[in-house]
Amino acid sequence: MNQIRIPQGMRDLISEECEKKEALKNRIENVFRSYGYRQLKTPAIEYLETYTNAYGDVKDEEMYKFFDQEGKTLALRTDMTVPIARMCASKFANAKPPFRFRYSSDVFKVRHTFAGQRSEVTDCGIELIGCDSKADLEVLCTALDTMQAIGAEDYVLEIGNSEFFRSACSAVALSEEESSQLAQLIDRKSLVELQEYLQTLKIDAGAVSFFAQLPMLGGREEVLDRAEEVSFNAALKEEVKTLRNLYRDLKALGYEKHISFDFGKVPHLDYYTGIIFEGYVGNVGASVLSGGRYDSLLNKFGRDLPACGFSVKLDALIDILPKEEQKITKIYYPRGREAEALQKAKQLREKGAVELIEAEGKEIEVKA
Amino acid sequence: MSLSIALTKGRLEKKTVEMLAKSGYGIEKLQDKGRALVFPDTQKDIQYFLAKPNDVITYVEHGVADIGIVGKDTLMEGGKDYYELLDLNTGICSFILAGMPDNNPLEKVGHIKIGTKYPNVTAEYFHAKGMEPEIIKIDGSVELGPVLGLCDGIVDIMETGTTLKENGLVVFDTVCRISARAIVNKVSFKLKRDEINAFLNDLKEARD
Numbered sequence: 001m002n003q004i005r006i007p008q009g010m011r012d013l014i015s016e017e018c019e020k021k022e023a024l025k026n027r028i029e030n031v032f033r034s035y036g037y038r039q040l041k042t043p044a045i046e047y048l049e050t051y052t053n054a055y056g057d058v059k060d061e062e063m064y065k066f067f068d069q070e071g072k073t074l075a076l077r078t079d080m081t082v083p084i085a086r087m088c089a090s091k092f093a094n095a096k097p098p099f100r101f102r103y104s105s106d107v108f109k110v111r112h113t114f115a116g117q118r119s120e121v122t123d124c125g126i127e128l129i130g131c132d133s134k135a136d137l138e139v140l141c142t143a144l145d146t147m148q149a150i151g152a153e154d155y156v157l158e159i160g161n162s163e164f165f166r167s168a169c170s171a172v173a174l175s176e177e178e179s180s181q182l183a184q185l186i187d188r189k190s191l192v193e194l195q196e197y198l199q200t201l202k203i204d205a206g207a208v209s210f211f212a213q214l215p216m217l218g219g220r221e222e223v224l225d226r227a228e229e230v231s232f233n234a235a236l237k238e239e240v241k242t243l244r245n246l247y248r249d250l251k252a253l254g255y256e257k258h259i260s261f262d263f264g265k266v267p268h269l270d271y272y273t274g275i276i277f278e279g280y281v282g283n284v285g286a287s288v289l290s291g292g293r294y295d296s297l298l299n300k301f302g303r304d305l306p307a308c309g310f311s312v313k314l315d316a317l318i319d320i321l322p323k324e325e326q327k328i329t330k331i332y333y334p335r336g337r338e339a340e341a342l343q344k345a346k347q348l349r350e351k352g353a354v355e356l357i358e359a360e361g362k363e364i365e366v367k368a
Numbered sequence: 369m370s371l372s373i374a375l376t377k378g379r380l381e382k383k384t385v386e387m388l389a390k391s392g393y394g395i396e397k398l399q400d401k402g403r404a405l406v407f408p409d410t411q412k413d414i415q416y417f418l419a420k421p422n423d424v425i426t427y428v429e430h431g432v433a434d435i436g437i438v439g440k441d442t443l444m445e446g447g448k449d450y451y452e453l454l455d456l457n458t459g460i461c462s463f464i465l466a467g468m469p470d471n472n473p474l475e476k477v478g479h480i481k482i483g484t485k486y487p488n489v490t491a492e493y494f495h496a497k498g499m500e501p502e503i504i505k506i507d508g509s510v511e512l513g514p515v516l517g518l519c520d521g522i523v524d525i526m527e528t529g530t531t532l533k534e535n536g537l538v539v540f541d542t543v544c545r546i547s548a549r550a551i552v553n554k555v556s557f558k559l560k561r562d563e564i565n566a567f568l569n570d571l572k573e574a575r576d
Contacts, residue, residue: 112447115429156558156559158558188448188450188452189451189452189453189557191453191454192452192549193452218558219561262558280558280559283431284555285429285430285431285554285556286555287554287555
């Protein structure tokens with residue numbers, strides 16, 4: 001059979017794209033290495049249970065699933081954070097934290113048919129395990145240095161704080177279902193539906209106006225003042241202060257040009273427990289870096305350690321990066337003089353790549 | 369930074385262009401368009417292009433358009449990876465449940481069949497009522513379904529109700545109100561926040 005197709009959402013990468021991707025990966029890994037992160041690899045296949053254990057609302061329609069010989073359900077990994085949490089709780093059970101792990105691995109998600117999305121992408125990231133929120137500053141610096149290393153002209157790291165929203169919800173005694181519905185509307189900035197939904201909640205006018213403003217509570221430094229103004233209790237003001245302190249330190253370290261905030265950033269409420277951040281670059285339609293603090297994940301695998309991390313989606317960036325210059329010297333040789341050509345190539349290979357090409361003519365010719 | 373804006377072709381395009389004209393945008397090229405597909409604003413650093421409703425979402429999700437103007441009906445049926453920032457309060461109509469007068473699907477005991485162009489909207493509507501109908505996707509003249517006995521009822525868009533009446537159908541329930549919305553690419557909103565907010569504010573003023 002003449003089978004030439006590949007499954008939905010998969011791609012073949014040809015030389016130039018691979019070279020760009022590899023070069024990008026190296027630049028990013030250099031940053032991770034410079035912060036003392038150690039590499040690790042986990043299997044591409046996990047038990048589905050590992051994921052259902054980690055996430056309350058695992059989207060199993062997004063997972064590639066199959067069975068092993070005993071009928072247990074397996075899944076291709078959809079991220080690296082969960083496998084690392086699993087591994088950390090078992091293989092590092094007797095090791096003393098903190099742990100600094102870095103990885104660069106392909107992860108898989110079933111994407112919509114014909115939506116122009118990839119089902120297989122390379123995630124390149126770090127996890128800092130065993131350090132509490134005092135380490136957020138360091139993780140943010142790592143993320144900012146990573147954005148710089150990507151090499152895009154124009155980039156922003158946007159920081160949010162999931163506790164700001166959570167604290168407000170508990171202050172007005174919203175149920176879990178109400179909070180999660182509200183979080184969705186705020187995170188998607190569905191301003192029209194948000195207004196409608198807020199009218200159905202039994203909360204006072206002050207709280208309604210607070211939640212209604214959250215989606216637009218984003219921007220540069222000045223948004224911190226606005227966030228403080230809308231904060232209706234001391235706990236909320238405290239959360240703003242946390243970000244203010246981070247900003248002060250990041251500014252002192254020279255990063256302020258690339259920082260913005262969004263208090264309406266509240267994805268995956270059952271997962272993130274503190275800062276959340278995303279990196280954006282011009283001409284890429286989705287965030288290229290995302291991460292945050294997830295202090296309760298490792299406990300689900302039996303080892304209670306705080307953690308914070310992020311990953312970069314390499315594939316989204318390939319299109320905006322310039323071509324990597326590849327210098328290959330070419331040796332043209334006539335048929336029958338292969339050994340001589342190889343001898344010549346051997347000397348030249350000490351300096352760089354050499355490609356042998358059989359050609360018409362009598363002489364061996366070298367072209368740089 | 370320049371903005372790229374996708375408008376839904378047709379009725380919505382005319383209403384949006386009216387609003388933009390009112391706010392002083394240079395939309396002459398949009399009013400007098402031959403076969404061109406992309407139209408630069410003659411006053412501001414903006415380019416417009418026209419697309420089918422579903423494609424407006426696709427262009428915005430991919431970031432090819434920073435802003436899209438599209439009906440809520442299309443948004444409800446399609447993807448969700450964008451910010452929905454403004455109700456333009458134009459292009460108003462509603463999703464309704466309709467059928468033959470003697471056969472209200474909401475009161476029927478047993479298996480229900482609903483014909484619609486909007487399977488997701490239909491499923492969500494009935495799911496919220498604790499019901500689970502069989503949904504039959506129909507692409508045009510949905511009113512035919514109950515008349516010919518293909519299904520018990522239909523979920524469709526109603527503007528005036530004339531087509532329903534002429535075919536002897538009645539409205540049993542309103543699913544929700546529909547109007548034109550402005551959607552924004554998530555990354556554009558971070559990188560071009562001021563330009564986008566200015567554009568949305570102008571539309572808001574033209575609306576109110």
